[in-house]
Amino acid sequence: MSDLLERLRGRGWRLTSQRRVVAEVLDGEHVHLTADEVHARAVDRLPEISRATVYNTLGEMVTLGEVLEVSTDGRAKRYDPNAHHAHQHLICSGCGAIRDVHPQGDPIAALPANERFGFVISGAEVTYRGLCPNCR
Amino acid sequence: MSDLLERLRGRGWRLTSQRRVVAEVLDGEHVHLTADEVHARAVDRLPEISRATVYNTLGEMVTLGEVLEVSTDGRAKRYDPNAHHAHQHLICSGCGAIRDVHPQGDPIAALPANERFGFVISGAEVTYRGLCPNCR
């Protein structure tokens, strides 16, 4: 069983075939899929799995902090199973390709106290935009 | 006429009443409105303006670099007329409030060459998350 499922089971999740398949799809390809892309791949393995279940399952994984939601383009959300390794994203403005990247330093440290307006900061997401070698 | 409209006119835009109203709405409130919120406010001034025109107009302003699109929560895109002053966003996880913030340093400089994968980087967006004083 994948690490992901094992962690979820440890939190009281029922281990259903549907959840297993969603986890396998996320673990299997290290790309950033949309919910409907996850559903399409899940259907290959479990033809009767419903869209609602895929949406529910992804949402729960996000709530439990096992998967990250990435809003890349204002269209469909994408799901990133790499939640336990801090990283940011680099997106090609031409073809939409996404790479995980690791900038130096902590972006939160770059925000001075007088720019925090009394907020308690919990995180920072950095999205780099550019053109990949193919689209240049 | 607003600076925004003047710049757009300089680029060959026809100055229609609809575009004037959209620009006025964006200039008038320095908040980050969704397209439908812009439409609702535009209807107050020009009752027959259509949703499609508001979407078109905002999209063109974004293409021309006069307005920024901000994907805050994976739902509706928000539009930020402050495109000519570099800034980032701080979003309250509780109530969704958005503040413009100005972190120190250039986030692009934090991405080492060996993490660029041959991309030509054109920009970086930083989204800080946290809880505002009211939601704490």
Place this chain on the structure above:
DNA sequence: TATTGACTTAGACAAAGTCCAAGATAGGAT
């Protein structure tokens, strides 16, 4: 293996955004 609350399903619904063909109009040409 019986029970039960959690899970899944299909389909309706909602929200956000795009597309199209027909009509209107800004701004240059006359």
Place this chain on the structure above:
DNA sequence: ATCCTATCTTGGACTTTGTCTAAGTCAATA
């Protein structure tokens, strides 16, 4: 000043993305 025409706008249908509900199913415990 008026005409012309490419550009712009409109309403409505359509698509995409996501949520909700009620009824049926099943994993895990006893």
